[in-house]
Amino acid sequence: MPTAREIRKRIRSVKNIAQITRALEAVSASRVRVAQSRAMSSRPYAEKAWEILLNIQKATQGRALHPLLTRRDEIKNVMMIVISSDRGLAGSYNTNILRVAERFVARLGKPAQYIAFGRKGRDTLARLRVNMVAEFSNPANPSASDVHPVAQIAIEEYLSGKVDEVFIAYTDFINMLSQRPVVLSLLPLSPYENTDEMVAEFVKETPKVTAGALIYEYEPNAAAILDEIVPRFTELQIYQAVLESQASEHAARMVAMRNASDNAKGLTDDLTLVYNKARQSAITSEILDIVGGANALQQTLKALAEAISDGEVPAQPLFAKPAPSAAAKANGKEDDLTRIEGIGPKIAAALKAAGLHTFGQLAQASEDELKAAIQAAGLRLAPSLPTWAEQASYAASGNWDGLKALQKTLVGGRKA
Amino acid sequence: MPIHVEVVTQEKKIFDEPNADMVIIPATEGVMGVLPRHAPVLTTMAFGELIVRKAGREESFAIYGGVVDIRPDKVVVLADLAESSYDITNEAIEAARASAEKLLQEGVGPEMNREAALALRRAELATRLARKVQGRVSPVMRIVDEDEGGKK
Numbered sequence: 001m002p003t004a005r006e007i008r009k010r011i012r013s014v015k016n017i018a019q020i021t022r023a024l025e026a027v028s029a030s031r032v033r034v035a036q037s038r039a040m041s042s043r044p045y046a047e048k049a050w051e052i053l054l055n056i057q058k059a060t061q062g063r064a065l066h067p068l069l070t071r072r073d074e075i076k077n078v079m080m081i082v083i084s085s086d087r088g089l090a091g092s093y094n095t096n097i098l099r100v101a102e103r104f105v106a107r108l109g110k111p112a113q114y115i116a117f118g119r120k121g122r123d124t125l126a127r128l129r130v131n132m133v134a135e136f137s138n139p140a141n142p143s144a145s146d147v148h149p150v151a152q153i154a155i156e157e158y159l160s161g162k163v164d165e166v167f168i169a170y171t172d173f174i175n176m177l178s179q180r181p182v183v184l185s186l187l188p189l190s191p192y193e194n195t196d197e198m199v200a201e202f203v204k205e206t207p208k209v210t211a212g213a214l215i216y217e218y219e220p221n222a223a224a225i226l227d228e229i230v231p232r233f234t235e236l237q238i239y240q241a242v243l244e245s246q247a248s249e250h251a252a253r254m255v256a257m258r259n260a261s262d263n264a265k266g267l268t269d270d271l272t273l274v275y276n277k278a279r280q281s282a283i284t285s286e287i288l289d290i291v292g293g294a295n296a297l298q299q300t301l302k303a304l305a306e307a308i309s310d311g312e313v314p315a316q317p318l319f320a321k322p323a324p325s326a327a328a329k330a331n332g333k334e335d336d337l338t339r340i341e342g343i344g345p346k347i348a349a350a351l352k353a354a355g356l357h358t359f360g361q362l363a364q365a366s367e368d369e370l371k372a373a374i375q376a377a378g379l380r381l382a383p384s385l386p387t388w389a390e391q392a393s394y395a396a397s398g399n400w401d402g403l404k405a406l407q408k409t410l411v412g413g414r415k416a
Numbered sequence: 417m418p419i420h421v422e423v424v425t426q427e428k429k430i431f432d433e434p435n436a437d438m439v440i441i442p443a444t445e446g447v448m449g450v451l452p453r454h455a456p457v458l459t460t461m462a463f464g465e466l467i468v469r470k471a472g473r474e475e476s477f478a479i480y481g482g483v484v485d486i487r488p489d490k491v492v493v494l495a496d497l498a499e500s501s502y503d504i505t506n507e508a509i510e511a512a513r514a515s516a517e518k519l520l521q522e523g524v525g526p527e528m529n530r531e532a533a534l535a536l537r538r539a540e541l542a543t544r545l546a547r548k549v550q551g552r553v554s555p556v557m558r559i560v561d562e563d564e565g566g567k568k
Contacts, residue, residue, distance in 0.1 A: 218459070236426050
């Protein structure tokens with residue numbers, strides 16, 4: 001199990017990641033609204049233009065009026081424009097659109113040229129070693145003029161006969177939670193039909209419009225109107241695909257980032273739990289050490305007590321006191337040396353060990369003797385040592401009042 | 417019977433008036449006045465002024481080419497580029513004109529020259545319309561509320 005400190009470090013880094021993903025989520029949430037409204041606002045023109053195209057087609061009864069409108073009988077080569085994002089961190093957004101584009105082309109079974117719009121798609125297509133004729137980056141706020149070169153290449157290649165169909169793969173924005181990768185038939189500009197079910201599944205239906213109810217007059221003529229509207233409409237379809245894709249990209253990123261934030265929160269909670277467990281187990285093991293030590297000591301004592309009560313071992317103090325010296329025993333007299341201010345029980349024991357048992361002996365002793373006695377017992381010298389002899393002489397003569405009077409003038413046994 | 421007038425560009429719908437009385441369209445074959453119950457016509461537009469009239473009020477747009485779909489009860493203007501004449505500012509015109517003239521003088525290829533010439537023509541039209549709406553002696557009431565600034 002990792003230590004509490006390591007876990008704390010991980011919790012901190014997970015929290016930092018959560019902060020970043022939350023910020024990205026907020027940014028995407030605001031961008032998706034902008035992109036969405038732009039995609040919506042370009043729809044009226046697209047619908048109108050499509051309606052006019054269908055109208056003209058119907059009125060002319062399929063007579064070839066504009067080369068971009070006529071479907072060719074034999075399809076030899078196709079072109080696929082793939083719209084992806086420039087940045088990652090958008091979940092499966094880029095993977096999905098590339099997979100759909102790839103499968104669609106595989107299904108058609110025709111040699112394909114690719115145009116990559118968006119850096120992520122370009123990278124993947126380059127890795128797949130497909131025939132990529134052009135690549136563009138996906139600008140943050142595209143205008144109709146940004147897609148102009150894409151339309152130009154598509155139209156040129158189509159008119160020159162290098163390709164016979166042009167498709168555009170992009171991600172349709174349905175709502176915040178669902179985006180659908182689709183393939184739109186861009187050129188020729190006529191309703192796309194394919195009997196292959198797999199292919200049809202990817203293809204986006206063209207908008208349903210009411211057409212043919214009115215018989216129009218064309219001024220100056222139908223061809224002039226088509227010349228005006230067909231290139232514009234081609235460009236617009238790409239532009240709209242880009243806008244839809246951007247709305248989808250931001251929505252996908254928002255969802256991906258929200259999931260990441262949620263995961264980070266879950267991970268933080270889990271790690272906090274592990275951290276608390278680690279902290280508690282550290283405390284427990286510390287307590288166990290202390291209790292174990294105490295138990296071991298107690299058991300030793302118990303064993304000893306039992307041995308004594310069984311009479312196996314003579315009763316003996318566990319911590320043996322030094323035996324009183326023979327001289328003191330002979331005198332049969334021992335004074336309570338702790339009555340001297342500055343002498344505690346330990347120093348008193350040390351002094352007795354050195355043969356100083358009475359106040360009288362203490363009063364006679366020199367400072368050096370006292371120092372030697374204390375150091376012999378391994379104790380630290382007391383600062384009150386110089387006054388002991390004076391105090392002891394009062395005590396030895398039984399002059400307790402004198403001793404008290406003296407002690408009042410002392411501070412901690414020292415002369416003030 | 418009123419006419420429903422819509423002006424849309426590739427980027428957005430800039431005008432929508434369901435109850436107009438008359439529309440004057442700068443068609444390539446000449447300026448057309450369209451009243452209700454007009455025969456269905458599809459026509460291209462040149463550079464020019466699009467005027468929408470409604471109960472003595474008037475709205476003016478600078479149209480830079482496009483297509484218009486005329487029906488008995490509806491007129492849909494699909495403009496390549498369009499802006500409300502009231503939104504044109506002299507600074508914007510001057511900036512556009514200066515950059516176009518600079519491009520022309522530098523003379524970088526036929527493609528750029530065409531672009532520049534087009535920009536110059538746009539600037540000329542914008543100037544004419546801006547002068548027209550700003551220099552009126554008795555101001556004509558607009559259809560769109562002044563507060564909204566004609567932006568829809």
